[in-house]
Amino acid sequence: MKHSPLMKWFASREGMYYLALAFLLVVLLPLVLEPFRLNMVGKYLTYAFVAIGLVMCWGKAGILSLGQGVFFGLGGYCMAMFLKLEASTPEATAIQSTPGIPDFMDWNQLTELPWFWEPFHSFSFTLLAVIGVPVLLAFVIGIAMFTRRVGGVYFAIITQAIAAVLTILIIGQQGYTGGVNGITDLQTLMGWDIRTDEARNILYFICVGMLFLCLFAARFVQNRKLGRILVAMNAQEMRVRFSGYDVAAFKIFVFCLAAAFAGIGGALFTLLVGFMSPSFIGIVASIEMVIFCALGGRLSILGAVYGALLVNAAKSGFSESFPELWPFAMGALFIGVVLAFPDGLAGLYKSYVMPLENKVFKRNKSEAVPAVSTPAAGTTDGYSPMTETYSPEKS
Amino acid sequence: MDNTDKTAIGRPAGKGLGFRKSLMTLAASVVFAASTHAATPSTAEVNTTGLAVTDDTVTVGILHSITGTMAISEIGSVQAEKLAIDQINASGGVLGRQIEFVQEDGASDWPTFAEKTRKLLRQDNVAAIFGAWTSASRKAILPVIEQFNGMLYYPTFYEGLEQSPNVVYTGQEATQQILASIDWAVENKGAKTFYLLGSDYIWPRTSNKIARKHIDKLGLKVVGEEYYPLGHTQFNSVINKIKLRKPDVIFASVVGGSNVAFYKQMKAAGVDFTDEKPLLLTISVTEDEIRGIGGENVEGIYASMKYFQSLDNPNNKEFVAAFKKAYGDDMVIGDVTQAAYLGPWLWKAAVEKAGSFDIDKIREEFAGIEFDKAPEGYVRIHENHHLWSKTRIGQAQLDGQYKVVYETEELMEPDPFPEGYQ
Numbered sequence: 011m012k013h014s015p016l017m018k019w020f021a022s023r024e025g026m027y028y029l030a031l032a033f034l035l036v037v038l039l040p041l042v043l044e045p046f047r048l049n050m051v052g053k054y055l056t057y058a059f060v061a062i063g064l065v066m067c068w069g070k071a072g073i074l075s076l077g078q079g080v081f082f083g084l085g086g087y088c089m090a091m092f093l094k095l096e097a098s099t100p101e102a103t104a105i106q107s108t109p110g111i112p113d114f115m116d117w118n119q120l121t122e123l124p125w126f127w128e129p130f131h132s133f134s135f136t137l138l139a140v141i142g143v144p145v146l147l148a149f150v151i152g153i154a155m156f157t158r159r160v161g162g163v164y165f166a167i168i169t170q171a172i173a174a175v176l177t178i179l180i181i182g183q184q185g186y187t188g189g190v191n192g193i194t195d196l197q198t199l200m201g202w203d204i205r206t207d208e209a210r211n212i213l214y215f216i217c218v219g220m221l222f223l224c225l226f227a228a229r230f231v232q233n234r235k236l237g238r239i240l241v242a243m244n245a246q247e248m249r250v251r252f253s254g255y256d257v258a259a260f261k262i263f264v265f266c267l268a269a270a271f272a273g274i275g276g277a278l279f280t281l282l283v284g285f286m287s288p289s290f291i292g293i294v295a296s297i298e299m300v301i302f303c304a305l306g307g308r309l310s311i312l313g314a315v316y317g318a319l320l321v322n323a324a325k326s327g328f329s330e331s332f333p334e335l336w337p338f339a340m341g342a343l344f345i346g347v348v349l350a351f352p353d354g355l356a357g358l359y360k361s362y363v364m365p366l367e368n369k370v371f372k373r374n375k376s377e378a379v380p381a382v383s384t385p386a387a388g389t390t391d392g393y394s395p396m397t398e399t400y401s402p403e404k405s
Numbered sequence: 406m407d408n409t410d411k412t413a414i415g416r417p418a419g420k421g422l423g424f425r426k427s428l429m430t431l432a433a434s435v436v437f438a439a440s441t442h443a444a445t446p447s448t449a450e451v452n453t454t455g456l457a458v459t460d461d462t463v464t465v466g467i468l469h470s471i472t473g474t475m476a477i478s479e480i481g482s483v484q485a486e487k488l489a490i491d492q493i494n495a496s497g498g499v500l501g502r503q504i505e506f507v508q509e510d511g512a513s514d515w516p517t518f519a520e521k522t523r524k525l526l527r528q529d530n531v532a533a534i535f536g537a538w539t540s541a542s543r544k545a546i547l548p549v550i551e552q553f554n555g556m557l558y559y560p561t562f563y564e565g566l567e568q569s570p571n572v573v574y575t576g577q578e579a580t581q582q583i584l585a586s587i588d589w590a591v592e593n594k595g596a597k598t599f600y601l602l603g604s605d606y607i608w609p610r611t612s613n614k615i616a617r618k619h620i621d622k623l624g625l626k627v628v629g630e631e632y633y634p635l636g637h638t639q640f641n642s643v644i645n646k647i648k649l650r651k652p653d654v655i656f657a658s659v660v661g662g663s664n665v666a667f668y669k670q671m672k673a674a675g676v677d678f679t680d681e682k683p684l685l686l687t688i689s690v691t692e693d694e695i696r697g698i699g700g701e702n703v704e705g706i707y708a709s710m711k712y713f714q715s716l717d718n719p720n721n722k723e724f725v726a727a728f729k730k731a732y733g734d735d736m737v738i739g740d741v742t743q744a745a746y747l748g749p750w751l752w753k754a755a756v757e758k759a760g761s762f763d764i765d766k767i768r769e770e771f772a773g774i775e776f777d778k779a780p781e782g783y784v785r786i787h788e789n790h791h792l793w794s795k796t797r798i799g800q801a802q803l804d805g806q807y808k809v810v811y812e813t814e815e816l817m818e819p820d821p822f823p824e825g826y827q
Contacts, residue, residue, distance in 0.1 A: 046527035050520065105822070117566060117607060119614070181634065182605065190606050190635065191541040192515060195548045205552050284548055287515050287541070329517075330524070333510040337472050 027312055028225070035218045045207040052214040052282045054322035055221055057082075059275025061303040061314035062221075062228050063268030068300070069308035070232060071264045072244030073161070077169030078272050078299045080176050081144035083291030085273030087180075087187075088143055090286035091127060092136040093196035093204075112193070118185030127186075133200060140277040141270050148269030152262035159258075161247075170293055177292040192287025196280065204281055217278045221315065224271050228311045231267065240264055305347050307356025316355050445501025451761045454554075457530040458762050463502040465490070465749070466509065466525035468536030468546075473513025474636075474661065479538045481693055482560050482745035483508070484732050486535045489749035492727070499753045500762070507531060515545040522546045526553040532762045533558060535748040538741070540564060540608050547572070556764050558748030560741050562688070562710070564611035565821035570768060573751060574791045574819070576744040577711050579612045580826065581817040582688050585796040586709030587619050589811050590654050594684055598628045600652035602643060602659060605632035609658035612688060615826045616656055622825075628652050633659070638666035644674045647683065657687040664694050668702040678705030678801075691739025692805060700805035710740040712781040713799045713807040724780035737805065743780050750776050751786065783816075791819030 019025045039051055060078045068074045100110040108121045115123070129135045151172065155165055180187045188194070196204070203209055231237050239260055243250045251257045280286045289295060298321075306317020324343060328336035351358045448460050457464035467486055469479040490504045498504060507529045509521040518537060525531045526549065534550070535558045537543040543559055550557050550571045557572045565578035590596040599620055603609025609632065617627050628650045631643050640663075647655060659667050671678075671685075678685050685706040692714050695703055714725060714737060724746065729736055752767075754774050759766040772788035785793045793816040799807025 044528065046523055049523075053520075114607070117564075117611060178634065184606065184610075190515075191544045194544045197548075205548070283516060283519065285516070285519065285545065287545070289514055289516065326520070329510050329512065333508050334471055336510065337512075 028222075031312060031315065032218075032222065035221075036215070040211070040214070045211060048214055049210045049282060050326060051319070051323075052210070052217050053279065054319050055214075055217050055315070056275040056279040056282065057299060057302055057322060058221060058315040058318035059224055059278070060268075060272045060299045061306060061318045062224055062311050063271035064300060064303040065306075065308055065311045065314045066228055066231065066240070066271075067264050067268035068303065069310075070237065070244065071240040071261060072247075073261055073265060074166045074300070075169045075265070075268065075296075076166045076293070076300060077171075077173040077296050078268065079291045079293075079296035080169075080173050081148060081269040081272035082276040082279070082295075082299070083176070083180075083286070083288070084144045084147065085140045085276030086280045086286040086290060087193070087276075088130070088136055088139040088273075089277035089280040090193040090196060091130040092133060093199060093280065094193050095123075095127065095130055096200070097195060097197045112188070113195070114188045114191065114193075115185055120185045124186050141273050144269040144273035144276075145266045148266045149262060152258075152265045156258040156261040156265075161261075170296065173291060173293050173296045177288050180288045180291065188287075190288060192285055192289075194285040194287075196284050199281065205284060210282065213278070213281050217282065220274055220278060224274065225311055225315070227267075228271075231264075232311070236260070236263075301344060305344070305354050307354030307359075309353070310356035313354055313356030313359070320355070446760065451500055452532075452763065453761075454763050454765075455530060456532045456762050456764075458502065458532060461502055462505050463499060463532050463762060464505045464507060464529060465752075466507050466529060466531035466534040466536065468509045468511055468518065468521055468525060468534055469538060470511040470513040470542075471508075472510055475511075475513040475538055475542075477697070478661070478693060478741070479511075481736075481739060481742035482535075482538060484736075485560075485728070485738075485742045485746035486749055488728060488731050489746050491731075493749055493753055499756050500760070504749070511536070511542055515539075515541045518542040519545040519549050522549040522555070522557075523553070526550070526555045531555070532756075533749075533752045535560075535745065535752075537561070540606070543567075543572070554764050556752075556767065558752060560745035560748060562740065562744075564608045565615075565823070566611060568789050568791075568821050570790075571764075572790060573748070573771065573786065574821075575747045575751065576741060576792075577794060577796070577817075578791055578819050578821045579608075579615050580820050580823045581711070581794065581796055582709050583612055583615050584619055585813050585817060586686055586688065586707075586798060587616060587623070587656075589709075589798050590684065590686055590707075591623060591625065593811070594653070594681065596625070596653040596684065598626045598650075598652045598654070600628055600647055600650065600655045600683070601630040602655060602657050603632050604637070604658065604660045604663060605634050609660070609689075612658050613656070615823065618826045633663060635661060635663065637663050640667045640670045641674075644670060644676075648674070652683050655683050655685045657685060658689045659687075660689050662697070664690060665698050668698050668706075672702050678703065681705065690801075691741065692737040692807065693739035693742070695801060695805040696737055700801070700803045703801045704803045706801045707810070708799050708801065708807060709796060710799065710807075711794045711796055712740045712743040713797060713809055714738045715799070715806050715808060716781065716797075717809075718780075718782060720778050720782065721780040747776060747779055747784065747792075750778070751784075755786075785816070787819050789819060789821060791821060793818060 020029060040048055043051065060082050064078060094112045098110060098112045103109045103113060106113065106116040108116055111120065111123050155168065181190045198204060204213065239250060239255060243257055243260060247257055302318040302321050303314050305321055306315065307313030325340060328339040332339060347354065448458055452458040467483060469483050470476050471480055471483060490506060493499060494503050507525060509525060511518040511521060522534065525534055533556050537546055537557065537559050538561050540563055546557060547569060551569060555571060558575055559572055560575050562576040562582055563578060565580065601613040601616060603613055613630060620627055629646060687706060687708050690703065690708055691710065725738060728738055751774060754776060755767045755770050756762055758770040758774060771786045771790060774786045777783045781794060787793055796813045796817050797809050798811040799809050802808055
């Protein structure tokens, strides 16, 4: 089954789920939504990148990171630095005391571009940095934490502290980073105006394309032996270690993978929204990202995408309808979901929709077992998310 | 208002809106054509760019944080804007149209401000946006409002260095607030040394830069300059430094919740502001902040603003009475709240002068627009979109109100890009 042709995969149940998501994002939403709403969906999708990373990192491998905003923000800042430099031509900034540097540097009495901004004149360097910088940081954190067997709650606290530190750093160094305002007024990408509706539509489709690449990458990992080791590590870390696997290496890998996804999401966010600010890096943003993942179902990469979409759509919707009460509505939604469906949307789907689906398609039982996230029927892993319990205290 | 109608007169299609949009336009233009006879100037005449204007209503947007950390400051602005809109409606509206508003929450989150601005401009097609408070939220709104050619009426005193064709700044820019107040301290209080203290972001830093240059020009001395992160609550070390260096004036631009800690700790350290040793001159503590800090902790400090609730003029008495009637007797009105109140009135004046809701036509008319019913007295729009206004110094009283002790004779000219202060 694993090596069956692509067409066969698309005809399988799992393939159908991917096709349904593709249909929703590529055909249905662009047709029914105003360009401005579609752009907002694009923004929501950039959070889905983080959520997919969290499914791999937290749902599968049991590493709860409360600092994914850091990686999202680093990816976003890398892209924003490139765009800001492009927008800060000497002609466009002639009014400043030092033309040719970003406006916020001029306000903060800087007279030349700091050295670490220089490489961001190059687009190819920027693309590398979007993934490279978050991965590098994740790697360093991973080496420092996992090789010393720091895990569980302690790891979550440390990631949260890193999010706080980075926010304070960025806000404090406003001459170099734009401070609390962030990096604003981004206009063109290599001469292409990213603010028009056409450009935003194109960026939306690029975002969807990248999302599917990340989904497939995540699926690839989870369906390999590697994916099963991650799950095993979550359930019985000691046993995996005594079986001769280097647990730390696997943890570092999956943490870096999640960071890479988050970095890509951050860069696309900057392109779609047109600015980057420290509020995406901080503790609140990072915890919200965990909520997207939890709501979608932390074991399902597709569920994570829907989770990010729904939470953000609800946030926009509630705040437009009840500008004064919307935080309560959001809170109620989270509490409700966690109490009623601890496995999130994916769990809900599995318990209520799947049985109907089975009736309709008259599938036999053996094919009905795998959940949304698990590979197509008949793969060797035999792992079912419903039977697995997660407890952060374990490690 | 009717949705189809809104789409029909929506912004020029052709930006990838495609078949769906043109079909709706076609359907709705029939509805539209059938309903264009009205008493007041016809909608087609006063609205050529597809704003949300019908024969008897016009829709505007209100965009402030009503949740999150900034809510405490921004709610006053929302109330003032709504009050102004109610009053304008009661007096016949704008070009014969009643003002309706769509309120959105910026949630103290700058990206949300950008998103909501897009929503207000693209979906609601609002004719004006009254909103933003912090510089960061204004900076987030700016690219969006310029791209879609909206008009923002921004109420907060701010750092200057900006002059957007799509913003009207109804608060003071930094030089208006700062230069007059330092001159006052030097002339009336004999100040020679200054200690500059602020929260760490663009407004306090720019303000102190202007203050420092001005102090240098006067040949006087700055003995210290410090910044603390937003929300900082430990001011003991700076208080010690201040006691050591004994400046004549502490020039403070600490904002938000940090103020509570700062003034309480000053008081706990034995500083009595009524002694004026040192004299504390702030550009950031309005009556709203004093409510949080407590009058007993700030009694005696001086503030430099353009408006105090205690201003003694008929306009202001009327305004304060109307505000209290609408929102309760325990309300206080700070500088920004008053500036927010000016927004809808100035917009109305510009629209009526232009005879149109079109943003481009209004923009032509801004320079020279006057508003003599302003609670602060009389204001006029400068061609740089800022207001000519007087600067006043008030001394905080135990009851949380300011007593006005000084007022510039002339209106101060707004100068967002001051020569020699950058």
